[in-house]
Amino acid sequence: MEKHINPEVVIVGAGIGGSALATVLARAGIAVTLLEKSLVHVDHVRGEWLAPWGVAETQRLGLYETLLAAGGHHLGRHIGYGDDIDAATAESQLLDFNAFANAGFKPPLCMRHPDMCDLLNAEAIKSGAELLRGVTDLQVIAGAAPEVRFRHDGVDRKFTPRIVVGADGRNSVVRTQVGIDQHRDPTHHLMAGMLVDDTAGWPADLQTFGTEARVNFLAFPQSANRVRLYICYALDDKRRFAGADNQARFLDAFRLDTVPLSEHLANATPSGPCNSYGNEDTWTDVPYVPGVVLIGDAAGHNDPIIGQGLSISYRDVRVVRDLMLENRNWTPALFQPYADERRERMRRLRLTASTFSILSVEFGDHARDRRRKVHQQRLQGSFPDVAPVAFVGPEVLPAELFDESILDRLRAM
Structure with missing residues (x-):
């Protein structure tokens, strides 16, 4: 593993999103260091189903064959x-x-979630990234010249990278420390x-x-x-x-x-x-500040009922990678297209997950009768069907399907 005295990119969180981004940036010759608090990836019951549109993202990232060869x-x-x-x-x-x-x-x-994490950690290291595990006392300071302070192996350390990526999950320390607001639906x-x-x-x-x-x-x-x-x-x-x-x-x-x-x-x-x-769903309207950008669950997660977590993370990685490689001047404005695409993507996925929640996780005779009605109406073409979103992604179906009125119609049944 190459030791980066002062890497260009520090990624906080060596899970799937962080490790995938570290891999593809390192392959492009960018000095990347991954910081991870855990010593071992364990089964926390996280997403392990990658939708067809998410599989397509791994292909675009050059990671699909690696996943398949390792037991995908x-x-x-x-x-x-x-x-x-x-x-x-x-x-x-x-x-x-x-x-x-x-x-x-x-x-x-x-694929089992910890196995995918381990695989991508190894791929990141193979590609030239540095991985530090057991990191504590993390502090991220945003700005035109961001800083990352932490403790590792009993030593206090500091990096001054060109940019910090927060990939540290739902309870993101990076998001909290740099003051990015998160919105949250009530738990369904x-x-x-x-x-x-x-x-x-x-x-x-x-x-x-x-x-x-x-x-x-x-x-x-x-x-x-x-x-x-x-x-x-x-x-x-x-x-x-x-x-x-x-x-x-x-x-x-x-x-x-x-x-x-x-x-x-x-x-x-x-x-x-x-x-x-x-x-429930969470989201950030603007998942970046000067010197810091968030990806994966750190930037907001979709209600897991439709299993989009992995696909969302790989899409985030692909979009952020493309922007960072297209323009090596990593100013906040560079990430505006990512914020715009992600905001609409997550809105559509929220609506889709809400329809699943109303139909599938409400119980009793009335709820069962509603499921039957909706099923018949969808077959007849008289009720909007956003279910394919869970497979082909949120941008494939017509935009007019993603209207909040669909939820009102469901609740009124």
């Missing part, structure tokens, strides 16, 4: 099971991901996730999500024998997966009457923690 797992089909549709009808409406090839997209790609619902092994009876190419009783279930295979499972549930049911036996109760929630073969998920072996977190 493509899915082949989606079936939307649930208590608002019988299994035979759901299977007749199967979504074949290979059909996306006609639009230039590869199928969704799944709760979401629990767990990685499981011994799932050989579940088709390795099949993802599913749907609603039954009081859970919204999601399953995304990572191999022939491993699946990442999620359950979304109501705020008033917050103790559902709390306590020492939460893994067993989580698996029991996958004994689903409406999902054929779900017993292979319910009888699986836990391969990681069962963690719950709140689902």
